[in-house]
Amino acid sequence: ETGVTQSPTHLIKTRGQQVTLRCSSQSGHNTVSWYQQALGQGPQFIFQYYREEENGRGNFPPRFSGLQFPNYSSELNVNALELDDSALYLCASSSRQGKIPYEQYFGPGTRLTVT
């Protein structure tokens, strides 16, 4: 069983640029959530995708957007990068079976640095 994978591992971008982060969910999982973890803080929920539609969003501006594909993989896009966007971006996949909250399996994250 393949776990959650994310690419790239590390990324350096300049303020104002756009970035796309990718996530492959665990086999059999149809729900993907994205979290931002700033240095020294806990992960903060960005949004969740289920059946290719956004299904819940945290307190993040519209320049954070996402996609989920038919194979349940997902992308996180961030436009007009700001210095405060520097963080570890975590993807978590889950299967909508069993009790809520559905157990989430996290990938290793993408470390984004904005200069």
Next chain:
Amino acid sequence: DQQVKQNSPSLSVQEGRISILNCDYTNSMFDYFLWYKKYPAEGPTFLISISSIKDKNEDGRFTVFLNKSAKHLSLHIVPSQPGDSAVYFCAASSGNAGNMLTFGGGTRLMVKP
């Protein structure tokens, strides 16, 4: 407004002794609580959870206690082992918010041999 707080950024414990990690929350709508463990360069991994209808849940060396009136939960690790050294996150969710988790800031646990 931080709805889930872990007030101790770090904790150091001797191997074999008990580790107690604490977490406070403010949102009374939270009805499910989880603990995650995170090693460097890895994503958080699920450790143990508790529903708000219970006050204790045990899994091997790990026990989570929930005090709803105080809006406080704690994770006990007995006995602590050097391999337990990691960052521990407390997280909470409410049925209304579906699968969204609200995390605390984490506590770095160091277990000394």
